[in-house]
Amino acid sequence: MDDRQRYDRATAHLDPPFAVLDLPALHANAEAMARRAGGKPIRVASKSVRSRAVLERILAMDGFTGIMAFTLPEALWLVSTGMRDVLVAYPTVDRAALAELAAGPVAAREITIMVDHSEHLDLIESAVSGVRDRHEIRLCLDVDAGYLAFGGRFRAGVRRSPVREVDQAADLATEIAKRPGFRLVGLMAYEAQIAGVGDDAPGNPALMRAVRLMQARSRRELITRRGRIVQAVRQITDLEFVNGGGTGSIEKTTRERAVTEIAAGSGFFHPRLFDFYRGFTGRPAALFALPVVRRPAPGVVTVLGGGYPASGAPGENRLPQPYLPCGLRYDADEGAGEVQTPLIGQAAEDLRAGDRVWFRHAKAGELCERFASLHLIDGDEVVDEVPTYRGEGRTFL
Known part of the structure; x- marks a missing residue:
């Protein structure tokens, strides 16, 4: 079972958007x-x-x-x-x-x-x-x-x-x-x-x-x-x-x-x-899921939300990465939107309304400013749900 199948199975009872660890x-x-x-x-x-x-x-x-x-x-x-x-x-x-x-x-x-x-x-x-x-x-x-x-x-x-x-x-x-x-x-x-x-x-x-x-x-x-x-x-x-x-x-x-x-x-x-260091490699651990809400054209799907840029010098590398399924990318004219985000690519052909697209944030903890909780996944099960700072009513910056 690949990661997308694991995550989809583990969170089948949840309605996106949500974040997992x-x-x-x-x-x-x-x-x-x-x-x-x-x-x-x-x-x-x-x-x-x-x-x-x-x-x-x-x-x-x-x-x-x-x-x-x-x-x-x-x-x-x-x-x-x-x-x-x-x-x-x-x-x-x-x-x-x-x-x-x-x-x-x-x-x-x-x-x-x-x-x-x-x-x-x-x-x-x-x-x-x-x-x-x-x-x-x-x-x-x-x-x-x-x-x-x-x-x-x-x-x-x-x-x-x-x-x-x-x-x-x-x-x-x-x-x-x-x-x-x-x-x-x-x-x-x-x-x-x-x-x-x-x-x-x-x-x-x-x-x-x-x-x-x-x-x-x-x-x-x-x-x-x-x-x-x-x-x-x-x-x-x-x-x-x-x-x-x-x-x-x-x-x-x-x-x-x-x-x-x-x-x-x-x-x-x-x-x-x-991802771009010679000295070490890691495993993506924190992700967020957004739902496909429409298909405006062949090879294009739109997901809800997604405009979660990371801090630092502005640029394409500060945008979340459409991660799973593989083969999705942003529309250069729209990027990651405040309320909706169009995604293009071959993988879009197989997505339908209600399917999830899994994203990785460009940076680490800033993801938690967007979600009140993290759903903890072990294997293909959600084993716990824990609050983020935001979920505990704490927004320090």
Whole structure:
């Protein structure tokens, strides 16, 4: 029985649209990620999962410890439900959430927030100034891991922290140490140009060679710079963790002695954008089904909804992939529509009203912002239904 038959049989009692999570695929992906990490723990990036029940499943597996959240309100909520060791991966300016963090003994113990500038320290101090019995706030220093070449005229990687060099990191760590109520416990440097950029995409071999060359040079530069930064900061404070990497770089980042844990999230669901890496393969685990609602012309079917583009630089690769049955593609003049999406191709000839078309989202957790639940499939059965963040009434971004 192929995957389409399995999914259709398992969900025959459901009316699409809906989303599913293939449990054997999820477990296989997680086990492969843990093997790639070579014994170093993987901190689970919640933005790529966005379901509390699924996060709990992953954290129960060997090799995974702690959560990397994307907002402080999310982290506060997760901790209130019993989760522990939550790193907020991006700076926060949410004053109410900061005050709640400082006032809560459990939250203050279990949550670490991100800083990269003294302005963050000033804002936090202002936000918590009225808190009685304020608890010490745990901080993580975010370091820019982008790659610069040709005197800075070329850059690869996301624009994150202004802290890039050893002296900048040491200066900020020193300032944190002088301010009461703060404790620097971690350091993070995310190499997006390696972890989030596929090196084996089809269609342009010359470009892929250039990507691989850039990534190799970036790795060499970052191993040295990150190591020196960590060494300098450890002379100022005891670091509990040094976080680096992502799904696309696990087996590379884990080799660095300075890095104590890897961050990863997309690999669990293995969305479309992660098909194009030479170093690993995964199994599509998260999908959504849309119903065929009409056949406007020979070789054309229309499904309900489908306009679920992923974040990032706009382009065709940000659209969901018509996955099953094979052989469907978008109409270039319409793309993925807000309310309806026409699909063309030979496979359309065999589809009738009420049939399902299965899609893969371009990215991982963003799929869960469209659906209130995930139907968990094992074999050809739905064995459970669990809420997404949206299904629990939580929309953090």
